[in-house]
Amino acid sequence: MATFSKTHEMIQKMLRELCRDKIAELAAEADKTKEYPPELHNIFIESGLFALRIPEEYDGGGMDFTSSCIVVEELARVDGTCANTVAHHQAGLCSFMKGAGKAQRHTYLPKIGKGDYLVGFALTEPNAGSDAFSLQTLASPDGDHYIINGSKCFISNSGLTDLYVVFTTVDPELRRDGITAFLVEKDTTGFKIGKPEKKMGFRASPTCELTFDNVRVPKENLLGQIGKGWQLVHQSLTETRVMIAAMALGIAQGAMEVAVSYAKKREQFGKSIISFQGVSFMLADMAIQVEMARSLVYEIAAKVDQGDKNLHYYASIAKCAASDIAMKVTTDAVQVLGGYGYMADYPVEKMMRDAKATQIIEGTNQIQRMQIARHLSKIY
Numbered sequence: 001m002a003t004f005s006k007t008h009e010m011i012q013k014m015l016r017e018l019c020r021d022k023i024a025e026l027a028a029e030a031d032k033t034k035e036y037p038p039e040l041h042n043i044f045i046e047s048g049l050f051a052l053r054i055p056e057e058y059d060g061g062g063m064d065f066t067s068s069c070i071v072v073e074e075l076a077r078v079d080g081t082c083a084n085t086v087a088h089h090q091a092g093l094c095s096f097m098k099g100a101g102k103a104q105r106h107t108y109l110p111k112i113g114k115g116d117y118l119v120g121f122a123l124t125e126p127n128a129g130s131d132a133f134s135l136q137t138l139a140s141p142d143g144d145h146y147i148i149n150g151s152k153c154f155i156s157n158s159g160l161t162d163l164y165v166v167f168t169t170v171d172p173e174l175r176r177d178g179i180t181a182f183l184v185e186k187d188t189t190g191f192k193i194g195k196p197e198k199k200m201g202f203r204a205s206p207t208c209e210l211t212f213d214n215v216r217v218p219k220e221n222l223l224g225q226i227g228k229g230w231q232l233v234h235q236s237l238t239e240t241r242v243m244i245a246a247m248a249l250g251i252a253q254g255a256m257e258v259a260v261s262y263a264k265k266r267e268q269f270g271k272s273i274i275s276f277q278g279v280s281f282m283l284a285d286m287a288i289q290v291e292m293a294r295s296l297v298y299e300i301a302a303k304v305d306q307g308d309k310n311l312h313y314y315a316s317i318a319k320c321a322a323s324d325i326a327m328k329v330t331t332d333a334v335q336v337l338g339g340y341g342y343m344a345d346y347p348v349e350k351m352m353r354d355a356k357a358t359q360i361i362e363g364t365n366q367i368q369r370m371q372i373a374r375h376l377s378k379i380y
C-alpha cells in the first residue's frame, strides 16, 4: 500500500479523535431526524475540512488528495452523511479548480479558504443521469450575459452550498461538445432549490432539485470554455470517484469494527458467537475485503497526487471495487448482528443503507465497468 507521510498520519489521528469525540453521536441523531445539524456543520468549518485542499496562500490547508481521502474515510467510518457532505463539496471544488481563470480564483478562493463557503457539483438532470451528454439545461447568450433555463436533480449539499458549478448545454444537438459550465451563486434571481429528497441512506444530507428560470449570469461566470465543460466533468469525476472509494472503505471499516465487537460479546449456545466458524470466517472475509479496498484506494489516491495519465481507468476500478466491498461487508455485518443488526438502534443497518449509495453516486458501477472495459479494449 502507498505509505502515509507524517502529515497523513497526523490527519488520520486528528480525524479519528474528532469523529469519536464530537461527530459520531451528532451524526447518528441526524440520521434519525433526517436533518443536517448546524452544530455538525460548524465542527466541519472549525476543523477546516472544507478548505483542506485550498492553497495556503488563500488560507486553506494546502493538503494533497490523499489527505482528503483520509478525511473522507475517517468520517465515513462513523457516518456516511458527513463523508458525503465533505466529498461532494470536493467534487464542486475540483471542477472549480480545474476550470477557473485568474479572476475567478481571485474572487472565490479567499472565500472558500475561510472554510465556510461550499461549492456544489450540479450535473445530473431528470433525463440525463448516466447519459450525461443528453443534458437539456440550456445556456443562451444574451449580450454580456448567459440565460440559464432547466433543472438539475439529486444535487448533494443543496441549500448548504454557496456556489454551484452548473453544467449546461449551449446546444443539446451537440451533445458532449455543447456542454458548458457556469458558476451560479446561491442568491441569483430565478435560481431555486427544491425540498430535500427522502432517501434510503445519507438521510441527513440535503439532496435536492435545482431549477433555473431565466437565470442571468455574467459571461465572467463561464467556467473554462464554451463546449469544453465535459473535460471538467471528466477530470472532476475521475478524482472524486477515488474519494467515493475512500468513503466506501470507511463505511466497510466501520461496519467490520461493529461486527467484530458484537460477535465477541454476544453469546448463544453458551459461547460467544465469534467462536463459531460460520461467524468468524465472515469476519475474516470482511477483513480481507477491507484491506484489499484500503490498498487500492490509497495506491490510486497516490496516483491522483502524482498525476497518472491513466487515472480515469484506475479511478473507476477503485470506485467499483470499494463500493461493492462496502455493500458486501455491511450486509454481512447486519447478518453477524442477527435480528439486532436489522434494528435501527444498532449502527449497521444505517451503514448498509449508506453503502448502497456508493454504488450509484459519481457514476453507477455499471458505468464504471463500461469505462474499465473500454480502456481494456484500447490497451490490449
Ligand SMILES: Cc1cc2nc3c(=O)[nH]c(=O)nc-3n(C[C@H](O)[C@H](O)[C@H](O)COP(=O)(O)OP(=O)(O)OC[C@H]3O[C@@H](n4cnc5c(N)ncnc54)[C@H](O)[C@@H]3O)c2cc1C
Pocket: 088, 121, 122, 123, 124, 126, 128, 129, 130, 131, 153, 154, 155, 156, 157, 202, 207, 357, 360, 361, 362, 363, 364, 365, 366, 367, 370
Ligand atoms: C445520494 C445521491 C447524491 C447525489 N449527488 C449528486 C450531486 O451532487 N451532483 C450530481 O450531479 N449528481 C448527484 N447524484 C446523481 C448520481 O450521480 C446519479 O444518480 C447517477 O449518475 C445515476 O444516474 P441516474 O440516477 O439517472 O440513473 P440512470 O442513468 O437512469 O441508470 C439507471 C440504471 O441503468 C443503468 N445503466 C444506465 N446506462 C447504462 C448502460 N449504458 N449500460 C449498463 N447499464 C446502464 C445504471 O447503471 C443504473 O443501474 C446523486 C445521487 C445520489 C443517489
